[in-house]
Amino acid sequence: MMEFSPFDVTCMSRALQLARLGEFTAHPNPRVGCVIASNGVVIGEGYHHRAGEPHAEVNALRAAGDAARGAVAYVTLEPCNHQGRTGPCSQALIDAGVAEVVYGMADPHRTAAGGIKALREAGIRVHGPLLEEQARKLNAGFIKRCETGLPFVTLKLAMSLDGRTAMASGESQWITGMEARRDAHKLRARSGAIVTGIGSVLLDNPAMTVREAMLAQENAAEIAARQPLRVVVDSRCRTPRNAAIVQEGGAVLIVSAHGSAGSAVSLLDGYPANVEGVDLASEGRVDLLKLLQLLAARECNDVLVEAGARLGGAFLEAGLVDRLVIYMAAKLLGSDARPLLTLPFEHMAQAIDLHIEDIRAVGADWRITAIPKKR
Numbered sequence: 001m002m003e004f005s006p007f008d009v010t011c012m013s014r015a016l017q018l019a020r021l022g023e024f025t026a027h028p029n030p031r032v033g034c035v036i037a038s039n040g041v042v043i044g045e046g047y048h049h050r051a052g053e054p055h056a057e058v059n060a061l062r063a064a065g066d067a068a069r070g071a072v073a074y075v076t077l078e079p080c081n082h083q084g085r086t087g088p089c090s091q092a093l094i095d096a097g098v099a100e101v102v103y104g105m106a107d108p109h110r111t112a113a114g115g116i117k118a119l120r121e122a123g124i125r126v127h128g129p130l131l132e133e134q135a136r137k138l139n140a141g142f143i144k145r146c147e148t149g150l151p152f153v154t155l156k157l158a159m160s161l162d163g164r165t166a167m168a169s170g171e172s173q174w175i176t177g178m179e180a181r182r183d184a185h186k187l188r189a190r191s192g193a194i195v196t197g198i199g200s201v202l203l204d205n206p207a208m209t210v211r212e213a214m215l216a217q218e219n220a221a222e223i224a225a226r227q228p229l230r231v232v233v234d235s236r237c238r239t240p241r242n243a244a245i246v247q248e249g250g251a252v253l254i255v256s257a258h259g260s261a262g263s264a265v266s267l268l269d270g271y272p273a274n275v276e277g278v279d280l281a282s283e284g285r286v287d288l289l290k291l292l293q294l295l296a297a298r299e300c301n302d303v304l305v306e307a308g309a310r311l312g313g314a315f316l317e318a319g320l321v322d323r324l325v326i327y328m329a330a331k332l333l334g335s336d337a338r339p340l341l342t343l344p345f346e347h348m349a350q351a352i353d354l355h356i357e358d359i360r361a362v363g364a365d366w367r368i369t370a371i372p373k374k375r
Helices: 006-022 056-068 089-096 115-121 132-138 140-148 178-190 198-204 220-225 263-267 288-297 309-317
Strands: 033-038 041-047 072-077 100-105 125-127 152-160 164-166 193-197 229-233 252-256 275-279 302-305 323-329 354-362 365-372
Touching (some): 006 033, 006 041, 006 072, 006 132, 033 056, 041 056, 056 089, 072 132, 089 115, 132 140, 140 302, 152 309, 178 302, 178 323, 178 365, 198 309, 302 309
Parallel strands (some): 072 100, 100 125, 152 302, 193 302, 229 252
Antiparallel strands (some): 152 164, 323 365, 354 365
16 A cells, blocks of 8 residues: 655645535535645646536646646546546546546546546556545535435534523524524535425425525625525425525425325426425325435435424434534523424433534534434
8 A cells, every 4th residue: 555645645635625615516516626746846726616617637737737747636536537517537637647646535426437447547657545534524425425325414403502492482583693503504505405394484484595695705696696405395285385485596395295196296386486396205204215315316415404303303213314413502491492303212222322523612602513323
């Protein structure tokens, strides 16, 4: 196994940093960064900005120009080897005459993979993986969709210090402060789809959109221009025609459990053109696994569940949640307030164990990131 130099690690770290610049815009493609170096000096950098536009390697090669010949390319993901909306990056590297390629991780996509083999057959030295854990974390949703046919699911929750989400009346605005709400908004912007339940729609009338004003960053307008698919789990198709979630524009999917072909579509007559219906029935309820498979088929890598206690609990109890992001406010709502999740457990053996991955302050609140342990 090749020993990587400190310079190799520095260049790959920089490539990962560049890849993160596409975290809100590269969807549904993976976030990829590339650094071109020659004789210990970086001569070109690039990242994948948006689907349909040049990939990271092409952007870095353009920046390097003729100096790329004989250079080393550091790429966070194995260069693609297929003709899609753009040409194969493996061929671009071959044509540029690079001498060596160092990759962060192998490409899990069945169609795009094969770049390593193509590069080696062209006489280019290929080494890797390097900083693989960081590279995989950067594209956890893309990897999971490619490997399992399911998206990476984040369950986002906001609660008081005593684990409550709303008063008994349903009043919940606002448990957390503005900084926490802005932070949670970035979860929406990173997602291919946002899932909520009919209960939340009827109670709070949320739009579930990515709002430019909440992002507070330079390219906020560009990020907000790409709205995630908004999904309402609505067994009986009760979503009002004037609900904010269907009137705000952008694609909306209403998922029912009527159990007969076309019933959701027929019940949605008169809704805006951006609203689509689909039936995913299982014993009178929406089949959540089938829903996630459908979203993966629509190239949703990351799915954010922003829902009430019942739907959030159903996703968690079904073992469909990959990560919980919980915003905790320093306030007490009292014993009559609503619980965080509906999980009707009776015995300790039913408890869901969590691995706390991160805890940090966000304004006056705390953000807890937790991973459910496999049962």
